[in-house]
Amino acid sequence: MDSKRTNRRDLLKGGAALAGGAAALGSLPAFGQQEHDHVMAVGGAPNDYPMIMGSKEEIEYGQRSKFVTSVRMAHPMGGRNSPDDFGKVFHVATPLQDHVGVVTPTSLHYVATTRGSYMPDIDPAKHTLTIHGLVDRSLTFTMDDLKRLPSVSRLQFIECAGNRHNGRQKTVQESHGMTSCAEWTGVLLSTLLKEAGLKGNATWFVAEGAEEVKGASSMPIAKAMADCMVAYGMNGEPVRPQNGFPLRLCVPGFEGIFNTKYLRRIKIVDHYYMNYNDYGHLDKEPAEAALAFQIGPKSVITKPSGGQRLSGKGYYEITGLAWSGGGAIRSVEVSTDGGKKWNPAEIKATPQRMAHTRFGYMWNWDGNETEIISRCTDEIGQRQPTRQEVAKYWNVPFDRNYRMPGLDNSVMPWKIARDGSITNGLA
Template identity: 80%
Template sequence: IDPRQHTLTVHGVMDRPLTFTMEDLKRLPSVTRLHFIECAGNRSTPRAKTVQESHGMTSCAEWTGVLLSTLLKECGVKSGASWFVAEGAEEVKGASSMPLAKAMDDVLVAYGMNGEPLRPQQGFPLRLLVPGFEGIFSTKYLRRVKLVDRYYMNYNDYGHLQKDAKEAALGYQVGPKSVITRPSAGQQLSGKGFYEISGLAWSGGGAIRRVEVSTDDGKHWMDAEIKAIPQRMAHSQVFQRAPGRGSGAGQHHSAVADRQRWERAEWARIGFSRVCCSSGECSWERPCWRSRRPHMVSDARRPQRNSARWIFPSVLTERNFRRAAARPRKARSSLRARGALAAMARTGPEAARPS
C-alpha cells in the first residue's frame, strides 16, 4: 500500500463524512500507549507442549496514533449511532462491528509501533487498535470506519448470529489471563532448592492487581511480585522465588484491579494437557477439550469472580486420573477419566495420552 495514496474514510450516522490522508492524521494530536494484542485462539490445547505453542499469539507494544474519538468528534456523531464497523484494505477486509462507547473511549488509529512506522505485517500504513478486545477487532490496513444505528452483522460475527447484540459484545473483551514462562512447560527441575518462577499476567478489563503462585498443588499460596507499575491492558511481568521439590505441578492465579472480589475458583485437574487451559470468564469443571472458546464454553461453570490460573508442568500420572475419576457431579468427564485409567492399567501412562 502506498502511504501517499492511502486514505481513511469516516462516514455513516454523522453530520459530515470526512476522508483523511496520512498527512491529515499525523497533523492531529497523537498519543502513545502500551497495549497488548491477543488472538482469540491464544490458549492451550491438549497437544500444546510449550508456552510458545499455547500462548505464542500475543504481544505487547508501544503504539502511536490518533484516538478514533478525535476523528468522530470532527465528523459530528448523531444521536442514533450506537455501533461502528472498521474495514481494512485486504481482500477479506477484516470488518468487525463494535460498540460506539468503545470507540469514544480508547480505540486508537495507529500509524506507529515501538517508535517506528508500522511494518507491513502489522498493518502498514494504518491499523485500528482496540485495547483489551480480541485481536481480530484490531483491523489491519484500515481504510474505512462506518457508524451505524444497529448491530452490524458481517463475516466475523457468525459466532453471534443467534445472540442478542448486547450479549455478543460481552465476549469481545479478553478476560484476566496469566502464564508461567519459566520453568517452561515440560521442564523437570533438577532437584530440591529455591527456583524463580516467572511469567506474564494481563487483562482486557484493567491492570493486574495481584498474582498468586502455588507449588504444592494449591494447598498454599504465595503472592508473586509484579515488576514495575502495572499498566491497563498491557502485559505485566511477575516472578516469585519458591522452594522446589524437583518435579510436580505449580499453579498461577491472577486478578485485575477492576474487580472488587478476590477468591479462588475451583479448578479441575487436567491430566491431558501439559499447559493447562485458562480463561478470565470461565472456570473449567471439565477438561479443556470440551471448550470451544474462552467465552463460549459449553461444559463449564461461571465462576464467582474473574480469575485465571495455570498449571505447569502437568504430568500425566495415574494419580491425576484417579483424582479426576473420583470427583462427583462430573459424570461425563469421570467416564472419560476412567476410560483413560483403564488404558493406563493395560499399557501404561503413555497409552492414555492423546495422539
C-alpha cells in the same frame, strides 16, 4: 581524536593476529592508556571472543546476536501452515518462553488473519482513512493528516480469541503464543469522531481493512469513545506490514480480530451490522454472547514452562505474564503445590491498562514432583478462574477435555518432574 579512532579500529581488525603477539603489540601506540591510568599488562588480556566487523547494513539497521535464535511458529491449533502453499499467512505464535519484560519484539509479535491472506503492500502516501455514516461530515484523512493530530502512546496487548490451551500442547508458545504486547502510537478514534461530528443516533461502528478480504467488524460506539486508537506507530517505528501497516485500529482489551489491520474505513451506524467477522461470533445463549468483545483476566507462567528443564534443587525465579481486557492487573499469585497455597507474586513494573504485566516469584525447589500455576486479579476485581469453576458456572460436568465458552482465560498448570523436566499440566 581521529588518529586514536583509527588506531583502535586497526587494532580490533587485527585482533586475532595480534592475540599473544607481544612484540607486535608493543610497537603500536599504547591502547587503553589514553583513557585509563592503569598500565595494561602486555600480552595478558587476549580477546575472549571473535569480533563482529562493522558493516553498512549493521550500522543502518541492527541485528540480534547469531546466538539468539528465538522464532515464531505456525500456531498448531490453527490447523493450517503459515505460510501455506500459496504464500498466505494464517496464525503465527510468538515465543513467549523467550521474552523478558512486557514488550514483544516487533519481529516476533503474533500474527493472525481472518481466513489466511496475503499482506497488502500499501504505499502510505496513497493510503487514506475515511470516516462516514452517521456523522455531520464524511472526512478522509491522509497519513500526514493523522500525524498532525494529538498523538497518544501506550502499551497494549492484543490476543487472538483462538489462544486456547489444551493438554496436547508442549510449550507455552503453543499454548499461549497468540498474545503479544507492543507500545502503540497514534490518534484516539474519539479525536477523529469529533472532527467528523457524531450524530445522536450513532450506536455502533464498522471498522474495515484494506486487505483482499476487506475484513470488517462491528463494535459499540461506547468503545470508540472510551479508548480506541488509530495507530501508525508500533514500538517506536511505523507499524509493520504483518501488523497492519500503515494504519491499525487498536481496541484495548477486545479480542484480536477487532484490532482491524490496514484500516481504511470506519462507518458509523445505528445497529449491529452482522459482518462476516461478526457472524463468527454468533451465539445461541445470551450469557455466552456476553463473553464476546472483552477478554477476561488471564496469566501464564512463561519460565519455567513446558519443554524446559530445571538443573537441580534450589532457587528459581518463576516469571510470567498477566493481562486483562477489564483494565490493569492488580495482583498475581503463584502456587508451587498444584493450587493448594497461593503466594503473592512481585509485579515488575507499574501495571498498564490492557497491557501485559510481568510478574515474578522466587521459588526454592526441593527436588520433588509438583505443579506450578499462576492466577491474576484485575483492577475491577475479576479473578482468573480454573476450568472447574467455569464448568460449574455453566452447570456442565467437568472433564479434562472441557472447552470453555468465549476466549479461554483459565489458569495453566505446568508439571515439574523429579528430574526437573517440565510438561503440560493439562495433559
